[in-house]
Amino acid sequence: NAGVTQTPKFQVLKTGQSMTLQCAQDMNHEYMSWYRQDPGMGLRLIHYSVGAGITDQGEVPNGYNVSRSTTEDFPLRLLSAAPSQTSVYFCASSRGAGGSADTQYFGPGTRLTVL
């Protein structure tokens, strides 16, 4: 299994541009999430999904959209990039809720810079 994969690894955008961060998992996990990590900080939840077609907001959803059309993929869209969105973005997945099913597996991250 490849686990959780993210593309691209690095991205530089100009203010106002839009882009999509890709996330895929091959573990047939129902739950997927997007976090951002700012320098010296812990991770903050942006959006999450409990299955195909079901998404909800996390702690810091403004400026981001998500959709979940398949179990495997959970893309994150930046609608109009702002310098405040400069961060490292991590995607995570877990099998489900309860006990060890909660264990989240993280991707390697996408480092985004908005100029």
Added chain:
Amino acid sequence: DAKTTQPPSMDCAEGRAANLPCNHSTISGNEYVYWYRQIHSQGPQYIIHGLKNNETNEMASLIITEDRKSSTLILPHATLRDTAVYYCIVRALLGIQGAQKLVFGQGTRLTINP
């Protein structure tokens, strides 16, 4: 959401046991304690989790006090590769179908010295 408190940094000699403390005094009865670590700028890596009882796996041991207000992660024989930021996290349920939210704090930066 229950919050956690960890020391910002710790040092440990290579080969010795590293004991990382965590306070979670507001934890509720159905909340698990999770430990993750982040090596350099990689994605966080799951280590161990527990509810009430002490737990052990191939990576570490987790000791949870009887009142569940604190816990200790033990790396029995620390190596240089264990240098990382360690996060103690209390799992909290979200609204939709029990989806969990991991509330990350600042963590403890553990440095293993040769």
